[in-house]
Amino acid sequence: MxxxxxxxxxxxxxxxxxxxxxxxxxxxxxxxxxxxxxxxxxxxxxxREGFRSRAAFKLIEIDERYHFLKAGQKIIDLGAAPGGWSQAAGARIGAAEGKGKIIGIDLLAIDPMPGAEFKVMDFLDAEAPKLLIEWLGGKADVVLSDMAANATGHKKTDHLRIVGLVELAADFACEALAPGGAFLAKVFQGGTENEVLARLKRDFAVVRHVKPQASRADSSELYVLATGFRGRPGA
Incomplete structure (x- = not known):
């Protein structure tokens, strides 16, 4: 990159x-x-470069490898705090110049950013999916999810919570995305069950696991990138 x-x-x-x-x-x-x-x-x-978090480099690296961010896109950023992904994505779609739109949500308040709109909201709130699409003003081109469940220290419980969040984010992406859209979500090694991957492979043309160099070498952090959303009948 x-x-x-x-x-x-x-x-x-x-x-x-x-x-x-x-x-x-x-x-x-x-x-x-x-x-x-x-x-x-x-x-x-x-x-040095004015990014809000090191996570920005993960998104930059993944996009430079697979080119799924484009000028003028509409993007939803789940678990957006402190705004590193929205910042990097905004630069790529031209959000600060009025191209495209970014809506981000998190449990934590996020400082304002040109070209992005942030809301304090729990993604698990029943109203969140509907409101996100309304705030965006229609279907998204990209859904980003850097959400991670708080660790309990119990390996099996943490694994189930991770998988649960990815499943919910994937379900939402299939509801919110326009045909041809992309979904990028944080998982962990061993954190995406076959059922989740099978669902993504059914709904997207290409599904990849990616570990960017900016992810710490000693971390089990991994990302799943699904591109070419097929769309849902009647959507």
Whole structure:
């Protein structure tokens, strides 16, 4: 991806990693997360280039590989906070110049952004699908989902919650997309069951699993990209 190659984090053969001391009120897990953030080249690059999150580079890389974002598209962004995906997608569709439209929702408030409209809403709310389509003003060209269920620590429970969110996002995409549309969703390795993939392969021309370089190497994070929505009879 142009201009997004990560730095190595090393200079002159000497590691430049920043170590974070464990504060009295900070847990070990929080300390490790902070240390990882401080040493993540994509976090640093996002700050340099003005992106709201490192996640922007994941979307940029996937689109540079598969070219599913185009000028003037209408996009729905599920789990949009803090706005990194909407920001990257907006740049690609020309949203700030009045081309296309982006509607994003999240449980958290998101700072305003040119060319995008954000709502505080739970996607699991029964009214959310209908309202999203109304706010967009018709069918979407792309549905993005970077949603992730909060971890409970119980592997089987977390797996089921992940699969459940992907299923709901996929169902919504098939309701909201115009023919030829695309659906990109975060899953985890082992997180998309055969039933979900079979459903996507039935409704889309091409279904791929993608792991962008901007996803951390030690993470089980994975994305499913479905393109060429076939449309639904009577829709």
């Amino acid at each position: 142009t201009g997004t190659k990560a730095a190595s984090g090393r200079e002159g053969g000497r590691s430049l990693k920043t170590r974070v001391k464990t504060a009295r009120k900070r847990s070990l897990s929080s300390t490790l997360w902070l240390q990882r953030q401080l040493n993540d080249p994509y976090v640093a690059q996002a700050k």
